[in-house]
Amino acid sequence: MRSFSTISDLISLAKENCSNISEIVLSYETQKTQKSKKEILEIMNQRLIVMRNSIEKGKKNNNYSISKMVGMNASKFYSFISKNSFLGKIVEKAICYALSVSEVNACMGLIVACPTAGSCGILPGAILSVSEEMGLPDEKVVLSLFTAAGIGMVIGKNASLAGAVGGCQAECGSASAMAAGAVLELLGGTPEQVGHAIALALKNYLGLVCDPVAGLVEVPCVKRNAFAAIHALVAAELAFAGIESIIPPDEVILAAYEIGRLMPKSLKETSEAGLAKTPTGKRIESLMNA
């Protein structure tokens, strides 16, 4: 079995086989599950369909979450960008899609966790804005999800994907690194460039804490998904331009692990500090528990 436990394994396997990282991850899954390539691709395609449905639902969402902290912002942004443009189409779509998916999640709608439910808007926001604006076929988009999955597996193995273990760098940081790598493969970058995109994205989110108001996946999570999608696009474009990360991706991942370990428990999904304990955060929390 072509097994991998680091980003550098993924890059060398891709180079040995003259393929992309997505192909390595796809063949890993086929060998592990004994399912055909076609079956595995179809399972991933189903996930892409759910992502698109969440975007469509979120753009028109007129519901609020149970706490009422989240809702109607994706539709507000969607109608704004239908008439105005400031940042340009790809960026605006990425923001809109990430907000949509994340809002649908907060309002108990159907989403694909990638890698977590709290960070579910980042990957669809980044890859679908790029693929639509560049007119890329669905086969390529589905393959880019394998690249993202491989990156997520490596981060999960060598650091963490859980806010309770590593803070938000483990959730939105990992999702952004996954999205950066996936976008770079969509753009036609080399496996090494994918590695730099991962390192650049994750490096810039190191130390990000998880301090959600009232312990809910809402504030700051939903809007952070929009920022993290753009963050992924920036990392991808930097790497595509040939800009390299001085610290290699696997070392950045180990740094994320160490920083997560050093981060106080009060800032790892326990809502005992930070935004959760601001006067407004506390007021919302007491309303929720009333």
Add this chain to the structure above:
Amino acid sequence: MESIFDIIGPIMIGPSSSHTAGALKLARIARAIFGDTPSEVRVNLYGSFAKTYRGHGSDRAIAAGFLGFSTEDERIPDAINIAFKMGVKIEFVSSNIFVDHPNTLEFEMVGKSGLSITVQGISVGGGNVVIKKINNYEVYLTGNYETLITCHKDHPGIIAKITQVISSKNINIAYMYVSRLEKGKDAMMTIETDDYISSDIYDILSSFSYLNFVKIVHKI
């Protein structure tokens, strides 16, 4: 990590894989251990569940689990009403008692026949869960495998007799866990297997006099 679809997935109703999807899965396994939808359930919520269950929709997800819904079912937000209409009484009680794991749930289930079973479990992240206790016996099952649960006399050779039945059907055991409350009384065993456990295994084991509880919980 089992599969790449644990990273790009699961497909689920939000907002939280541990507090929504995980809560549903715990309730669904508890229902399978009970054998049917119970008529009354008291849900004790501990740790983070006690503080955040309303906002995470954990209560709706738990009701959905008792109705046998999957984590993708779009009826989850309305599950409390659906359960109420079906005559399933579910009560949610927040507890501030300290527990080992921050995401712990306990289900006290009662059926129409008077059967009552209490199941306790934890949500460990990403929608994955572990059932830790059945009626005070320590157990270990995840719902990711086919599982056989037995309560049997704590006498020499009985576990061998049970595993013999399993091996005769060419079923491979992945994990097993045995515990007892007192030496020589009853012991509870959970066996997670790689292969499907068919109902004929239930029939054979049910005929054994030294077993007083047999249940098959299929992979979820």
